[in-house]
Amino acid sequence: MPEMLDIVDENGLPTGRAVPRTQAHAEGLRHRTSHVWILRKKQGRLQVLLQMRCAAKDSYPGCYDISSAGHIPADAEFVESALRELKEELGVDATSADLQECGLRRFHFEAEFHGKPFKDNQVSKVFCLWLDREAEDFTVQKSEIDYVRWFDLDEALRDVAQGAIPNCIFMEELEMVKKAAERAKLSGGK
Template sequence: MGLGEEERFDLVDEDCRLVGSTKPRSEVHRDGDWHQAVHVWVLFHDTWRVVMQRRCKHKDSWPLMWDISAAGHVTAGGKPLETAKRELAEELGLEFPDNAFRYLFRNKQEFRGEFHGKAFVNNEFNHVFAVTLRQELPRHAYRLQAEEVDDVKHIALSELGALLREGDEKHVTYLAGLGRQGGALENAKYTELFRLEREEVEDSRWVEAQVNGCRAYYLDCGDAGLCSGD
């Protein structure tokens, strides 16, 4: 993609099947076309906390609100895994090999609202990945992308789940809504993940299976050169 050229997305139908055409990002969010994105959650095995990023004030949606560890659109011709790797590296400066990314599930998201005085429609399928590390990363391990990310924090899954169920206004709308949705299986899976208290992991077969699937890539923060910062 050339300098200044607007990114394009592959359009999909309501079953996430490619329809064979692309559109620029701005038109997709204007017209409400279905497209694909990724959600990447970085989890710490020792504390059962996750990384969240605060979106910068210039974002075209949900500015200065807390969001997933890293997220982004699957651009035309792209694939979910390569997108997940790219977004985590670009937004937080964290680079991992393919086998560090555990595919959890696909989530269907529908949103209609307004930001910066403009209508914004987001109909997308989110491919949800987890990267599980053995211990929490120090602050200097992160290299934040200034035009995308304002800050990062670590928060317990149980605390995040409580905030989402309460509809906390500091978190992006599509996350807060997960705590109140119960119909679609995909959203139910997401809700189950955030409901967990750490001590309840063994009682949740679904989440236990997902988290155990990540165990092959538990890391010390130094294993990937992440502690060699400032």
């Protein structure tokens, strides 16, 4: 049975039509994803956990990416999917109360991977999760991720902007995460 995705409007609301994931990417049909950026404070520095996508991924193999992200299956919701992906990809048990919502992002791009066209048209809900755990203590899903690594957030912003590391990270989203972390700090949070 193929993974089915809801086709959604520009606000991420399902239209009542669902298609297989492969069709959504072949035709560039708008669908939803959840993105979770894991943050921590270490020795006075704000850090972000990035995953290295495995070579078999259908898009951006061998690139650094969001801590945890995934497509939202048909009839599922953003938070539910974010929590499921955290557990599957990184072995992290979290609750909805642990997630800090950063905002909604819409984007569309086209590329070619493994010799095939790939059209991505997403509405993504972006979250932060504060979790102080060493990289080797995450249980990574080897079919998706080679490893995870902590970066100082400012270092990650610089490296992504300069293309110093192979990545599929959108600067707009990483900056959104930094602003959310700064708001949390100002409000007495992490």
